[in-house]
């Protein structure tokens with residue numbers, strides 16, 4: 001019903017408008033993860049759109065990871081969190097796009113001295129001041145990831161400026177990263193990490209290391225994360241040369 005009432009879909013329809021309307025419905029949790037979308041035929045009928053337009057809108061959202069399709073069964077709001085690897089987004093943005101409520105619990109949020117390894121990875125001089133964050137990242141009450149971030153204090157002098165989202169704090173200082181290098185590795189979660197993530201010791205996890213850069217080449221963050229393997233899919237689009 002919400003799709004039909006959306007002002008976006010009442011206008012002459014481009015598939016992009018429908019795509020935006022479906023995204024809003026998912027963000028607002030009018031259709032929950034795991035639930036089915038109306039069929040292509042019902043959507044095209046109810047909205048007065050061609051099947052081609054509906055199909056194109058849905059295909060785009062399947063590619064984005066917001067929807068999944070099961071052969072013969074229809075289209076569903078994705079249950080796992082599908083994260084496109086080619087876009088430099090934040091945990092907070094990824095969750096909000098799925099209608100989830102991102103939260104952080106901090107174990108550490110302060111200033112310290114860079115370690116020799118960090119200095120090397122971040123191209124900082126020995127002894128430089130850095131902000132350190134150590135957090136468990138939640139969707140509502142469900143823990144999804146553990147993250148340890150190091151940010152040069154020259155970029156972000158006040159650790160308390162990070163309320164929930166690091167990227168929001170960086171954005172406010174005009175230091176949102178523009179490029180990142182990321183490494184993914186399969187791990188089995190240690191007892192300590194598993195406890196924080198509410199899964200059994202030894203469960204599958206993804207260890208992710210991200211170094212993000214500003215336009216001028218300065219490193220803005222060096223983050224090590226442990227994501228739950230039972231929830232996350234990382235997908236990438238591949239091209240030949």
Ligand code: GLP
Nearest residue numbers: 090091092165166167168210223
């Ligand atoms: C992801 C990345 C981290 C990044 C974080 C920022 O989780 N793996 O490298 O620091 O997003 O998210 P937020 O802005 O929600 O703190």
